[in-house]
Amino acid sequence: MLSRESSATLLGAVTEFIYKEARLQDEHQYEAWEALWTDDAIYWVPANGADIDPEKEMSIIYDNRSRIALRVRQYLTGKHFTQSPQSRLRRLVSNIELLDQQPGGDIAVGSNSMIYESSLRDDTIWAARNEYRLRHVDGELRMAYKKVTLVNNEKAIYTLSFLV
Amino acid sequence: MNVMPRASQWEELIRPDRVHGSLYSDPAIFEAELQNIWYRTWVYVGHESEVPEANDYVVKSIGPQSVIMTRDEKGKINLLLNRCSHRGNQVCSYDKGNARSFTCPFHSWTFANDGRLVGYAFPDGYEGQDKSQLALGRVTRVESYRGFVFGSFAAEGPTLQEHLGGAAETIDRLVRTSPEGEVEITAGFLKHRVKANWKFILENECDGYHPAFVHSSIFNVAESSIGKLYGGSSTALTRDFGNGHTEVDLRPEFRKRDVPMSWFGTTADRLPDYTARMNASYGERNAREIMIDGTPHVMIFPNLFIAEIQMFVIQPLAVDDSVQHVTALQFKGAPDLNRRLRQQTMGSVGPAGFLLADDSEMYERSHRGVMARNPEWVFLGRGEKRERIDELGFKVGHVTDEVPSRGIWSHYRKLMEAR
Numbered sequence: 001m002l003s004r005e006s007s008a009t010l011l012g013a014v015t016e017f018i019y020k021e022a023r024l025q026d027e028h029q030y031e032a033w034e035a036l037w038t039d040d041a042i043y044w045v046p047a048n049g050a051d052i053d054p055e056k057e058m059s060i061i062y063d064n065r066s067r068i069a070l071r072v073r074q075y076l077t078g079k080h081f082t083q084s085p086q087s088r089l090r091r092l093v094s095n096i097e098l099l100d101q102q103p104g105g106d107i108a109v110g111s112n113s114m115i116y117e118s119s120l121r122d123d124t125i126w127a128a129r130n131e132y133r134l135r136h137v138d139g140e141l142r143m144a145y146k147k148v149t150l151v152n153n154e155k156a157i158y159t160l161s162f163l164v
Numbered sequence: 165m166n167v168m169p170r171a172s173q174w175e176e177l178i179r180p181d182r183v184h185g186s187l188y189s190d191p192a193i194f195e196a197e198l199q200n201i202w203y204r205t206w207v208y209v210g211h212e213s214e215v216p217e218a219n220d221y222v223v224k225s226i227g228p229q230s231v232i233m234t235r236d237e238k239g240k241i242n243l244l245l246n247r248c249s250h251r252g253n254q255v256c257s258y259d260k261g262n263a264r265s266f267t268c269p270f271h272s273w274t275f276a277n278d279g280r281l282v283g284y285a286f287p288d289g290y291e292g293q294d295k296s297q298l299a300l301g302r303v304t305r306v307e308s309y310r311g312f313v314f315g316s317f318a319a320e321g322p323t324l325q326e327h328l329g330g331a332a333e334t335i336d337r338l339v340r341t342s343p344e345g346e347v348e349i350t351a352g353f354l355k356h357r358v359k360a361n362w363k364f365i366l367e368n369e370c371d372g373y374h375p376a377f378v379h380s381s382i383f384n385v386a387e388s389s390i391g392k393l394y395g396g397s398s399t400a401l402t403r404d405f406g407n408g409h410t411e412v413d414l415r416p417e418f419r420k421r422d423v424p425m426s427w428f429g430t431t432a433d434r435l436p437d438y439t440a441r442m443n444a445s446y447g448e449r450n451a452r453e454i455m456i457d458g459t460p461h462v463m464i465f466p467n468l469f470i471a472e473i474q475m476f477v478i479q480p481l482a483v484d485d486s487v488q489h490v491t492a493l494q495f496k497g498a499p500d501l502n503r504r505l506r507q508q509t510m511g512s513v514g515p516a517g518f519l520l521a522d523d524s525e526m527y528e529r530s531h532r533g534v535m536a537r538n539p540e541w542v543f544l545g546r547g548e549k550r551e552r553i554d555e556l557g558f559k560v561g562h563v564t565d566e567v568p569s570r571g572i573w574s575h576y577r578k579l580m581e582a583r
Binding site: 154164 | 259351352353354355356357358359378380381382384385386487489490491492503506507509510511514515516518520521522524525526528529
């Protein structure tokens, strides 16, 4: 159990980290975003609810670390047409909370986000619940796990080709 | 003002080597397609493995109409329209489940899962009413081919087997990839919406000209060998089976490689369990051939696309609004292969897929593009002079040729001209 002071300090550091991630995503800073992940990272965007088994059922994204790297390399070709031109993005992140401690000492964090996307197709609003497991690596916070549960993931959704 | 074309107008809009841009964008033409294609011809609805037990149901669609696929107590598959026979309310609001009956929440009318009306609230107001006249609507004809369930609203017309014609053999080829000869659809669907006409999706599925360009980004960074299959010197073929069904036949390239499981970018020794089961089921020689040829890349008109490792179902909602439902193919008795099929499918397709995010971008840009009316035409003449007839009598061309699009439009015209 953390003392009130250290809990507030940790929440401050976590909030700063999550705001930074949001900014890197909004501004398409793919390599800087990739550097936030740990080597054993999982990036998961489930479909059809929040509780599916990603090992058995289709998810919108279920990337291990090497697939995160592949995703970033595809952006960097400049020929990933769905992001050439890039979507214009701004997201608000709120309700950042420290959740129950994870085995292994990872820091569990929850947040909500709302994203405004303007693309060639149209303007689209996305909303999601985000669950993170963060870890200190060489004195810096890193993401070991990020799960993004879109509010409308049970419905047919438009192309989601920016970093969510 | 949009006016539905007269029968004679279809031949003006659909020429052998070009089609009119309005075919993709005119709302009146979309309405005519619902009547003449979606509510008449055989349309793929679901797979028997999605309702394995008695009383299982899953909600599917035919165009904008919601269809409940049930397996009733006797084991029979029914395609019921999700519309109460009383005042039109939807009787089912869940995607899937197990239920002997559906009770409409509006006035509590209850229907058995074979569509029969079994009861209504306060029946004393319905003296003398024949309940059998108030069953749920149903898709008039239902037939399955190797577990794939199709429906047609036409009381008469070609049988499913006649409709599939030469393309039935591609489904035979598909199920042989399972050591038990069966496909299973068990991994759940991604639902990917695009602001584009459904025919851009239909035509793209067997368009072998685009991958080298639309997908160059992922082919380059993944060091994929798929790009070569669609290159200028590829020996792969496009094929028109008739009835609107089209194929990209990659077997000539896989047979040149002569390496089992190369079609899936792997080798047999990395799938030892699968290989052993295939050998046991088919004998080593036949198993080797099956594992070299791989699964088909076939577009069954108008909405079932089998793309080697995954299955897409195309659903039109409006002239510029379509949904692709996609899932990994799963083969009965092949757990090690199935796990990889799911992983690869998740990477490739759906709203965030390495391939489909770019395909969908093209559908939407094409839809906006054809709103410009000069030139009025979409040109589909690639390879027209070099297409030929294969040993089975089907039209074939180079993998990059537009044989499939021409085949689709020729069949489309016949359907739209019919009265």
